Amino acid sequence: MKTCIAVVLLLFGGICFAQNAPHAGRQTGEAYPESEAAAAWRALAAGYVRKALKDQRLDQDRSLNARVDAVMAAVGAAVAAIDPRYSNSTWKAILIEDFGYGAAAFPGETILVDASFVRKLQVNDDELALILSHEAAHLVAGHAAAKLSFMAEFLGKKKLPTARTALLEFLAKDDYAAAYRPTARLQEREADRIGAGIFFAAGYDGQVALRVFDKLALLEGGETERDPGWHDLATARKQAVSEALAELQRFHAGRQRTPQ
Ligand SMILES: [Zn+2]
Numbered sequence: 001m002k003t004c005i006a007v008v009l010l011l012f013g014g015i016c017f018a019q020n021a022p023h024a025g026r027q028t029g030e031a032y033p034e035s036e037a038a039a040a041w042r043a044l045a046a047g048y049v050r051k052a053l054k055d056q057r058l059d060q061d062r063s064l065n066a067r068v069d070a071v072m073a074a075v076g077a078a079v080a081a082i083d084p085r086y087s088n089s090t091w092k093a094i095l096i097e098d099f100g101y102g103a104a105a106f107p108g109e110t111i112l113v114d115a116s117f118v119r120k121l122q123v124n125d126d127e128l129a130l131i132l133s134h135e136a137a138h139l140v141a142g143h144a145a146a147k148l149s150f151m152a153e154f155l156g157k158k159k160l161p162t163a164r165t166a167l168l169e170f171l172a173k174d175d176y177a178a179a180y181r182p183t184a185r186l187q188e189r190e191a192d193r194i195g196a197g198i199f200f201a202a203g204y205d206g207q208v209a210l211r212v213f214d215k216l217a218l219l220e221g222g223e224t225e226r227d228p229g230w231h232d233l234a235t236a237r238k239q240a241v242s243e244a245l246a247e248l249q250r251f252h253a254g255r256q257r258t259p260q
Contacts, residue, residue, distance in 0.1 A: 030145045031152030032163035037145040038107035040163040044171075045106035052096040059095035059115040068093045068113065071125050075132045076109070078202035083140055093132060105135035107144055121219075127212035129204040130241070134195035141194055143187045150180055184230040192237055196244035200252075206245040213238035 030037060052058050059065060076091030091109040099114035106112070111132060117123075123131065138144070151166040154176070160166040170176050177184075199209065216234035231237060 030142075031149040031157060032145070032166065034145060037148050037163040040148070040167045041106045041144045042108040042110070043164070044167060045108065045110050045112060048096070048099070048112055049094060052099070057097040057099075059097055061095075061115070064115065064118070065095060067125060068095055068118075068128065071128045072111070072132055074202045074204075075129055075136055075198060078133070078198050079136050079140060082198060082201055086140070091136070103131055103135050105138045105144075107139060109136075109139065111135045121212065121215045123212065124208065126204045126206075126208040127215075129202055130195065130199050130209040130212060133199035133202065134191050136198055137191040137194035138187065140198070141187070141190050143191070146183070146187070147180065150183060151176065154179060181230060185232070188231045189240065192241050193244050196241050197248060200245060200248045206242075206249075210238055210242055210245075213241070 032040075049058070072091050072093040076086075076089065079086045079091070080089060086109070089109045091111070093111045093113050095113050095115040095118070097115045099112055099117075101112075101114060102117045103111055103113045113131075118128070121127070147170060148163050148166040151170050152160050155169065160169055170180075199206070213234040216237075220234055232240070
């Protein structure tokens with residue numbers, strides 16, 4: 001529990017949020033009510049799962065599913081220990097063949113994971129924990145709702161009266177993703193940072209997990225200038241997450257030395 005308290009202090013004590021605050025609207029009021037925004041995203045996730053079921057792309061590998069369930073449970077417990085809003089949540093990670101994204105998190109504590117990506121990278125449990133922690137961090141930070149608020153601001157709420165219309169419009173044109181990109185980059189950095197805190201609280205091996213960025217770097221083709229999209233290049237992400245984990249370790253060690 002002391003570990004968790006230390007993580008809470010680090011995460012919410014300004015180190016993370018003060019550097020990148022793209023989610024600032026979370027407390028001050030998003031464009032749509034939280035429940036409405038969450039419902040729109042949940043419906044999208046359900047749509048992906050239904051489509052995968054229909055196309056028989058829900059992964060059937062029992063041992064891989066069991067591994068993902070176990071790691072998701074540990075990461076979910078870490079989130080619950082850090083953020084009381086999630087104290088009664090049940091997290092689900094669903095493996096879909098050729099999902100198209102490595103992994104994506106949706107309100108309703110649902111993370112869709114590309115099974116082909118997991119196999120291709122031969123992801124071990126520590127790496128999986130880091131990936132799921134990053135995804136959970138997107139939810140903790142309210143990034144899904146922020147995306148819809150961006151749309152409401154970009155096109156006006158008259159054109160997008162509901163969260164659902166904002167989400168459908170966002171998905172309809174690549175132009176919106178391009179306009180959203182600067183915010184998305186900050187969100188990705190924030191998710192790496194908060195994700196490091198969740199990962200740390202979950203108790204997995206950081207040194208092992210960080211190697212996932214070497215695997216991602218290979219996928220990037222070893223180029224250093226290529227634009228990887230919303231994320232920073234894997235080498236930069238590795239450095240940032242490594243520093244965040246070291247900071248947490250130092251902070252935790254310092255607290256252990258302090259008489260209670
Ligand atoms: Zn992300």
